[in-house]
Amino acid sequence: MTTPAYDTVIRNGILGSDSGLAEGDIAIRDGRIAALGLGLASGLNEIDAQGRIVLPGGVDTHCHIEQMSGAGVMNADTFETATRSALWGGTTTTVSFAAQHPGQRIGTVLEAYRKLAKTGAMTDHAFHMIVADTSGENMSDLAHAIDGGNRSIKIFTTYDKVRLADAEILTTMRVAKEHGALVCVHAENDAMIREATARLIAEGRTAPRDHADSHPRLAELEAIERMCRLSELTGQRLMIFHVSTREGVEIIRAARARGVPVHAETCTHYLFQTRDILDRPDGAKFLCSPPQRDQVDQDALWTALGHDELELVTSDHAPYRMDETGKFLHGRDAPFNKIANGQPGLELRLPLLFDAMVSRGRLGLARFVEVTATAPARIFGLETKGAIAVGKDADLVLWNPEREHVLPEALHDNVGYNPFAGQRLKGHADIVLRRGETVIADGVLHAQPGSGRWLSMRQAG
Template sequence: MHDVLIEGGLVVTASQTMQADVAIREGRIEAVGSNLGAARTRIDARGKMVMPGGVDTHCHVEQISGAGLMNADTFESATRSALCGGTTSIVSFAAQHPGQRLRGVVDAYQALAAKGAMIDHAFHLIVSDIAGDNLARDLPELIGEGHRSIKIFTTYDKVRLADEAILDVLWTAKESGALVCFHAENDGLIRWMTRRLLDSGRTEARFHPLSHPRAAEIEALARMCVFAEFTGQPIMLFHVSTREGVEIVRAARARGVPVVAETCPHYLFMTGDQLNLAGQEAAGLMCSPPQRRRDDQDALWAGLEGGALQVVSSDHAPYRLDATGKFAHGAAAPFNRIANGMPGLELRLPLMFDAMVSGGRLGAQKFVALTATSPAEIFGLTGKGRIDVGADADIAVWDPDRKVTFGKDDLHDATGYNPFAGRTVTGWPETVLSRGEIVVSGGRCLATPGRGRRIVMARSQAMRPSTRAEADELDHETREPERATP
């Protein structure tokens, strides 16, 4: 007898759509088909869409920022919010600050997750200090234990690495079998623009986008692609926001550089002019890189369709609109002293479902690919992001007709505001299962803190050169790049 049987739904994966039942036993998918037999629990999915639970591979949870500010969410509140939005696996950050040992940092974050996380999770290792045993011992050992993703910043004072150190990390990752992810913006351009804005009295939150010019992203993305090409080390470029960024990634992939890239809902559904608000009203919409223009949105959608961009993540970075968060340096703080980021874990899938499935932009299978299957494959999250026999039974049952209008403070995280308040979406995850356990039903989260497990990252099976079609689109002859040798 099955433990759970999801009956009569339209099962959607990254590769096919079919009317089928899904049988679950001992936390895994046992069968997909019809006439699957008896079950202890039956879920009526007639008229619904049955999809893999979302996989969000870019989330800041219970993390101390480079400026020393703790964000709003614990693992309990963040993963509760994730579940309520249909996400069943996350990759957050173990953030090393200068002077810290990587081993101790990872142990501390794992303890926090073990206590609070309601869903399965993994970590990116933020590397900001390669001195001593960090690079020579800790990083290779942690990679060997299944922490196969590294995050590097090319900007921000206390966490950024210089180019030579970046190359050292890339080489260590290559030798040990890890993926290196980048927040790629040119630090000098940001510093220069910030200084000029502040000196001219343009200090309010609405001037933040000007302090992160598109040239800062363009230069740094291109430079990291050159580093990947030179070393032969696979990289992931986080939160691509510009049309030039999409072209940089497409061109790099076309010539065989092992690079993948993501974007986020706030770049697809917001523009920079939305921050043109008086006083500090724009603080809740501040993020880095900032939102851009309509033509950038069009380019990002084209990149998702054509394969230059493979993932849509939330970049969930929650800070409250008070002295504990955005205004830790005072209500009148200049924009460069206001914490960057906004909540997104609960919003990512409903926003993307509304656009892609309800709105027909790219379709349901591509929705699954971008928000579940592809991120799981890229980061080696075995058993996640798919509805196949033997996979973990992480499943979201969507009501495609349900309309939800976001309120000012209706999310299940601890941030206290919704940056998409007033927006109406069509489609909502009404029932969510994690490893076969019903964890969301009837709008209520039923999961318990600490039930989530750490996912041991396998070597990525998704890092490959671009398709011939991408190369043809660029009319670019591929070549063997010059690469570094040991």
């Protein structure tokens, strides 16, 4: 009896990439893509992809998992529940945060998060190291962690417990530059937010809808400009997280024209929500920072995606339940500045974008693959992820482009609500493979907690 040449062969599908569509089959051996073409030899397992589009598994490089926020509120999701939800939405790789708080050692924090992920994560995963304390041995810890393959750092310019002063940011950038890491930044001006918040509270404007005015657009613009100038000074690669404004895109465009090594992303909630969503009776569900902006900003973000000025779309998954453990830790009548910020998004990112970009034709399939898989893998140095190519991990999603479905009230995470519940989408992730193993099929999850692997980041650009 002839031994099959491959572990798995996916046949009769249309393969999608950042350059478009092509007919072909995919052969998988030892978790990697071993061959592409037509008429490939047999596999021990054969998957018929007739009528489906085969795309790379999603790479979500901005999600908060099993993390204590700077305001002292614990995420609703564990690594098990968050990554379970990610797989259901077609995302096979996540990059979440190892969140240092003042007084903690970076190395100790990173090891604690790695242990949590090792027992719970179902996606392959890496970490951004949040730097909130540069004192003592922390910069030595940071250098050691970077050299060990943790090549992404997150800094904040606002929030009491995590924000860094400019001098500390420069110190962090110098270490990152020397050791080959990317610095990501939440860029908002802290003083502007404090002043606006105090004024609103004094005026009795405390509802969720007032949150949008507590984070003035100028707070984002000033901080993006300042961070670009610090990048220009140091030559350090920079990623601006969650760009929400038209002018923010313009600042990034101008910085790149000067040769500043700056990347930028936006998030699904800025592409599909505007600030008027905060006017709803359940507006607390949708609070996030920066807040949603106006239609002119949303249009500008879509245009920037089409021009590669925004290079990727992430979920900024920040899960808090609508109860006393999460959004209402300070009571159901708490003012907006006491309501936990964030929305669930890991499971929703790809379905929402597939419907908009592929089914409805806004920017197209090639750009969908680029901003959800290929670009994040490239920018963050996840060299085995993000593309259908020989030698890459066999992280694959078989999309049914004709299947319509209505988003449910709750998802597969531990949040208990869905900010896009009731929306009808066209295009569905029917089958998901992670390193050649079928983890979602026929409406059943087959992955086990802890089956995801930690990923070393390479120096990339």
